[in-house]
Amino acid sequence: MKSGAQLLLAATLGMALLAPPALAQTAQTPVKIGVILPLTGNTAWGGRPAKVAAEMAAEEANAQGLAGKFKLDLVFADGACDPRTTYASAEKLLNQDKVQFLIGEWCSSASVAMAQVAADAKVPTLIQISTADFIAKNAGPYIFQSIMQNREIQDREAKLLLEKFKFTTAAILVENNDFGLSFRQNISRVFKEKGIKVVLDIPQDRQDTNWYSIITQIQGAKPDIVVASIAAGQAANFVKQYSESNLTIPLFFDYPPPPYIFEKQVGQQAGKLGLVRGAFFLKDPDMPPREQAFIGKFEPRVEQALGEKHPTVHWDIVTYDAVMMAADALTRSGSVKPDDLAAALTKTDHQGVLARYRFDADRGVNPEGFDFLFIRNTLGGGLEVVK
Amino acid sequence: MSDAAAWIVRVVFVAFLAATPFMVDAYWLNMAILALIYALVVYSITVLTGFAGLLSFGQAGFVGLGAYVYGVMTVKGVPPAAAAAWGVVLPTAVGFLLGLPAARLRGHYMAIGTLGFGVLVAQLLNNMVDVTRGPMGLLGIKSFGLDRVSWFYCVLAIAMAVLAALEHVDRRTFLGVVLKSVKYDEISAAACGIGVFGVKLLAFSAAAFLAGSCGVLLAAYMRFLTPDLFLSAESFRYLMMAVVGGVGSATGALISALILTGIPEALRAFGETNVRLLVYGLMVLFVLWFLPGGIGGLLERLIGPRRKRRRSATAQAAPKGDAVAGRAS
Numbered sequence: 001m002k003s004g005a006q007l008l009l010a011a012t013l014g015m016a017l018l019a020p021p022a023l024a025q026t027a028q029t030p031v032k033i034g035v036i037l038p039l040t041g042n043t044a045w046g047g048r049p050a051k052v053a054a055e056m057a058a059e060e061a062n063a064q065g066l067a068g069k070f071k072l073d074l075v076f077a078d079g080a081c082d083p084r085t086t087y088a089s090a091e092k093l094l095n096q097d098k099v100q101f102l103i104g105e106w107c108s109s110a111s112v113a114m115a116q117v118a119a120d121a122k123v124p125t126l127i128q129i130s131t132a133d134f135i136a137k138n139a140g141p142y143i144f145q146s147i148m149q150n151r152e153i154q155d156r157e158a159k160l161l162l163e164k165f166k167f168t169t170a171a172i173l174v175e176n177n178d179f180g181l182s183f184r185q186n187i188s189r190v191f192k193e194k195g196i197k198v199v200l201d202i203p204q205d206r207q208d209t210n211w212y213s214i215i216t217q218i219q220g221a222k223p224d225i226v227v228a229s230i231a232a233g234q235a236a237n238f239v240k241q242y243s244e245s246n247l248t249i250p251l252f253f254d255y256p257p258p259p260y261i262f263e264k265q266v267g268q269q270a271g272k273l274g275l276v277r278g279a280f281f282l283k284d285p286d287m288p289p290r291e292q293a294f295i296g297k298f299e300p301r302v303e304q305a306l307g308e309k310h311p312t313v314h315w316d317i318v319t320y321d322a323v324m325m326a327a328d329a330l331t332r333s334g335s336v337k338p339d340d341l342a343a344a345l346t347k348t349d350h351q352g353v354l355a356r357y358r359f360d361a362d363r364g365v366n367p368e369g370f371d372f373l374f375i376r377n378t379l380g381g382g383l384e385v386v387k
Numbered sequence: 388m389s390d391a392a393a394w395i396v397r398v399v400f401v402a403f404l405a406a407t408p409f410m411v412d413a414y415w416l417n418m419a420i421l422a423l424i425y426a427l428v429v430y431s432i433t434v435l436t437g438f439a440g441l442l443s444f445g446q447a448g449f450v451g452l453g454a455y456v457y458g459v460m461t462v463k464g465v466p467p468a469a470a471a472a473w474g475v476v477l478p479t480a481v482g483f484l485l486g487l488p489a490a491r492l493r494g495h496y497m498a499i500g501t502l503g504f505g506v507l508v509a510q511l512l513n514n515m516v517d518v519t520r521g522p523m524g525l526l527g528i529k530s531f532g533l534d535r536v537s538w539f540y541c542v543l544a545i546a547m548a549v550l551a552a553l554e555h556v557d558r559r560t561f562l563g564v565v566l567k568s569v570k571y572d573e574i575s576a577a578a579c580g581i582g583v584f585g586v587k588l589l590a591f592s593a594a595a596f597l598a599g600s601c602g603v604l605l606a607a608y609m610r611f612l613t614p615d616l617f618l619s620a621e622s623f624r625y626l627m628m629a630v631v632g633g634v635g636s637a638t639g640a641l642i643s644a645l646i647l648t649g650i651p652e653a654l655r656a657f658g659e660t661n662v663r664l665l666v667y668g669l670m671v672l673f674v675l676w677f678l679p680g681g682i683g684g685l686l687e688r689l690i691g692p693r694r695k696r697r698r699s700a701t702a703q704a705a706p707k708g709d710a711v712a713g714r715a716s
Contacts, residue, residue, distance in 0.1 A: 039659045078659035083524075083613050088418065088652055095414035109613035112524030116611035138526040176513060178522035185516075203514075 031070045031336055033058075033326055034093030036086055036104030036114055037319070039078040043106055045261065049310045050129075050319040051076055052302045054103070057323035066324065068331035074323070079105040079114070086110035090117035099123070100336045103322045106315070108132030108178045115139035124329070124341040128322035129315055132178045137362040142342050144363045146325060147318055148280075150182040152367040153255060157278045158190035160374055161252060164276070164386060167224030171200035171249075173214060173238075174229045183229035183254045199223050206234055211241045218247065229254035236265040243269035253277035259375070259383060260311040267381035275377045276386060280314040280354060282375050284385050294320065294353045314354060321352030393690055404543060408536045415649075416535055422648035423542040424604045429628045429640040430549055431597035437635025438557065439590035440570030441490075442498045445505030446625050449595045451512055451617030452478040453602025455519055458612045461529035467607065470529075474603035475596060482595020483588065490587035505619045512614040525612040538608060545604075546641060549597065553637035566590065631674050636683020643682055647671075 035054050038047035058072040075097045079086035086105045093099045094117065102118050102125040105111045111130035118125040119140040127135055127145045131153060136145040148156075170191060174180030180203060191198055199221040202214055218226060226249055230238050235257040242251060243266075255278035263270070281287070283295060295312045298320070302310045325348060330336070333344035350357045356369035374386035407419050428450050435441045457474035461467055489500050512519050519525060533541065557563045568576040569586045577583050606612055632643030650670060654663035678685050 040661050040664060044661075076659055077655075083611075083615050087609065087611075091414050091417045092652070092655070095412055095417070109522060109524055109615040112526060112611050112613055113609075116526060116609065120610070132523045135524070135526075138524075176510075181514070181516060181521055182523070205510075 029070050030073045031067070031101065031330060032073050032075055032097060032099040033101045033103060033323070034075050034077060034090070034097060034099035035319075035323075036077050036079040036089050036093070036102070036110075038081040038106045038110075039076070041080040041082065043081040046258065046313070046315050047079075047081075047106060048306060049302050049313075049316050050106075052305045053298060053316040053320040054323050056298060056301055057320040057327075061324060061327040066331065067327035068334060070327075070330045070336070072323065072327060072330075075099055079107075079110045081105070081107035081110055083109045083113040087113040087117060090114045094118070094121045094123060100338075101125070101326050101341065103128055103319070103326065105130065108135065111135055112139075115143045119143055122338045124338055124345055126322045126325060126345075128318045133182060134362065134364070136364055141363070142338060144345050144359055144365075146322055146357055146359075146365045148367045148370050148372075149364055150179065151186050153278065153372070154183050154186035155190065156367070156372045157254065158187055160278070160372070161225075161227065162190075162194060164374060165225055165250060165252070167196065167250075169197045169199045169221075169223045169225075171218050171221055171223040171226045172198055172202070172228075173200075173226065174203045175231055175234060176203045176205045177231070179231060179254060179256050180229045187227060204230075206231070209234070209237050211238045212245070215242060215245045215247065218249065219245070223249060225250045225252060227252045227254075229256065231256040232258060232261070233265075236262060239266045239270050239273065239275060243272055247273075251275050255279055258313055258315075260313065263377070263381060263383065267377065270377035271379045271381050273377070276374050279373045279375045280370060281312075281317060282373060282383060282385055283312060286385065290351075290353050291317070317352075317354040321350075321354055321357065324352060325350050325357055401547065404547075405540075408539055413535060415652075416539055418649055418652055419645070420535070420539050420542055420608060421605075422645045423539075423546045423641075424601055424608065425625070425628065425648055426546045426641045426644040427549065427601035427604070428598045428625050429632060429644045430553060430637055431594035431601070432625060432629035433553060433632075433635060433637050433640045434597065435590050435594040436629065438563070438566040438570065439587060441587060441590060442494070443501040443594065444498050444619065444622050444626070445501035445503070445508075446594070446598050447617045447619065447621035448501075448505040448508035449478045449482060449598035450602040450605065450621070450625075451508050451614070452481060453599030454606040454612055454617070455512055455525070455602075456599075457603045458525050458528045458606040459518060462525065462527050467529050467531050471603045471607065474606070475599045478599025478602065479592055479596040482599075483592045485595070486588040486591030490584055490591060502619060502622075505622050509614055509618050512617060519612075519614070522614060526610075528606055528610040528612065530607045530610055542604060542608075545600075550637050550641055557635075557637065627671065631671060631681050633678075633681025633683025633685075633687075636681065636686065638686060639681050639683025646682075 037050050038044050039051065054074055058074045061067050062071050075093060077089035077093050079089050090102065093102065100123065102114065102123055105114050106129050108130040111127045112135055115125060115127065115135050116139060119142055122142055125143045127143065128147055131147055131150045133149045133151050136143045172184055172187060174184045184203065188198060200217060200223060204214065235253060251273050253275060257277060259279060259282060281291065294317060298312055298316060328350050329341055329344040329348060333340040346359055348357055348359055358366040358369060360366055375383050376386050378384055408416055428446055431446055432443065435443050453474045456477050457470045460470035460473060485504055489497055492500050513521050515521065565581055565586055568581060569583050573583050628643045628647050629640055631647060632639035651667055654666055657663040657666060680687065
């Protein structure tokens with residue numbers, strides 16, 4: 001009997017030891033999160049590192065139980081910064097992969113496509129990079145925009161511009177896209193309110209690489225400052241041509257040109273001009289500890305994943321923050337039902353790496369949570385924060 | 388291939404298409420719907436380039452016009468049916484007006500002229516921000532309240548009806564002969580009393596009608612619009628579909644639209660990298676290399692012997708010396 005009882009006890013203990021704890025079992029409830037990023041095409045330089053940031057966030061969230069009883073399972077799809085490709089990717093993620101949450105894309109036109117598909121499917125969605133105004137507001141109750149929108153960025157830029165520079169006349173040059181046109185609209189409004197005279201106002205198509213005729217017009221108009229919204233490759237062309245023309249009129253750029261890539265292309269020329277531009281983030285000794293910690297773990301990982309060094313840019317951080325926000329919403333809702341998740345997202349108050357995220361009634365992020373900097377190119381080809 | 392076999396192939400093809408909703412998931416059904424909608428704009432190239440010999444690089448402009456007329460009007464509260472009518476009428480009217488100068492151009496000049504039109508429309512859509520919301524994208528477009536399966540059967544019916552009409556015009560009507568005469572030799576056609584300018588104008592208007600219809604369906608189905616969907620690159624994508632289909636073959640156009648819309652998605656199996664784009668490009672090159680007449684050319688080769696037999700049989704049946712009967716059959 002005794003040996004029988006001992007055997008029974010031993011078997012019970014053994015089974016108890018072998019069986020995983022109840023908490024661990026519930027922690028394994030997987031939630032599929034679709035992440036659409038530009039993994040091919042012209043913007044893949046940014047999409048690939050952002051993918052690594054998302055993976056890192058999901059691993060951390062799962063390891064630390066930040067998603068409550070849920071395990072984040074990321075499914076990636078290529079949006080190529082193209083609305084047609086993104087539309088198909090969103091359809092695939094929702095109908096084939098059966099994701100319960102969406103994050104993405106990069107370009108606003110692509111995010112609009114994703115937002116419509118997600119809104120029709122009633123799947124909670126975070127647009128973490130695209131800044132075009134009111135995507136979330138127009139797409140309906142399941143769509144959230146967790147980045148400052150153009151009008152808010154440009155209001156902040158205008159305010160900083162008036163603080164940091166003394167000018168009474170300005171030239172506005174923009175690229176013919178969502179950044180450019182909304183920058184032109186918003187900055188013109190603020191300048192008008194402050195009595196700044198706009199002496200030149202020119203939009204130019206992205207594919208036009210020759211800026212010399214416009215630079216000649218700038219020479220003729222003699223503004224106190226040139227403010228421009230020109231993205232990536234075109235910005236490099238413009239700075240090169242502006243520098244070669246020996247213009248000394250101060251130059252300010254809206255935030256799109258990505259730090260470091262831009263410096264590789266025209267760092268010396270931009271330094272010579274003392275180019276100033278807006279930014280959410282700069283790797284700088286004075287940056288907050290949470291950003292330092294992020295860089296410490298992200299940069300070695302992205303170098304390992306991509307086989308090359310990649311200095312952190314804010315697009316990486318907001319993608320990381322978006323995955324963490326999804327985890328936070330899952331923890332608070334305790335459910336993957338779209339309505340519960342959307343309700344939890346509405347009540348978000350999340351301290352991320354880049355910002356403190358809270359949403360307004362239109363499901364746009366509250367801009368007060370974001371820092372915004374002016375950064376200047378230095379003569380050595382580097383960057384510094386304008387104090 | 389015998390007549391009976393050719394009919395069996397046709398019936399199997401249509402039955403296969405009709406059974407699609409029962410064979411694929413919602414994602415692939417969505418791709419099939421898009422492909423059938425794109426088939427309309429490829430048909431427009433079939434009419435313009437294949438039938439009338441006019442090369443257009445600006446078809447995306449007509450698609451964009453139709454889509455935005457429909458989209459903007461429904462957002463402003465116009466009922467979808469009325470908006471759809473305007474979305475078709477306006478591009479057709481613009482096609483007619485564009486045809487007035489463009490129909491006087493030939494070859495490369497016409498191609499560049501239509502390219503200019505495509506660029507102009509893309510710029511207008513991008514810059515008329517107060518109307519189109521420009522690059523910020525247009526959301527909140529109303530539709531017809533159809534579910535996905537109903538959409539599929541509607542666009543399938545439209546695509547098949549237009550296909551049948553085009554095949555009929557091409558093979559069995561005097562208009563088809565007139566269009567071809569303009570395509571192959573304008574001077575001879577004019578010498579025979581054909582109003583070349585009017586025929587070209589008709590082809591332009593018909594092509595704009597089809598492309599505008601494509602735009603309306605695209606906007607009503609996807610329910611979002613951005614100007615990036617109608618850039619000149621899209622015109623070249625449609626042209627590529629027409630070339631792979633075999634310019635001038637409406638059946639080839641439909642099959643090509645289905646294949647070239649589906650393949651990039653199927654190639655996602657290679658991973659979300661540039662590899663799939665490379666494979667896609669190689670496949671298109673492969674088709675053009677081995678099938679210079681496109682899919683339509685392949686179909687002609689398969690069905691061709693039957694036609695030759697029919698022609699020779701008709702010639703034999705005709706009274707001796709009546710060679711014209713043999714040629715005309």
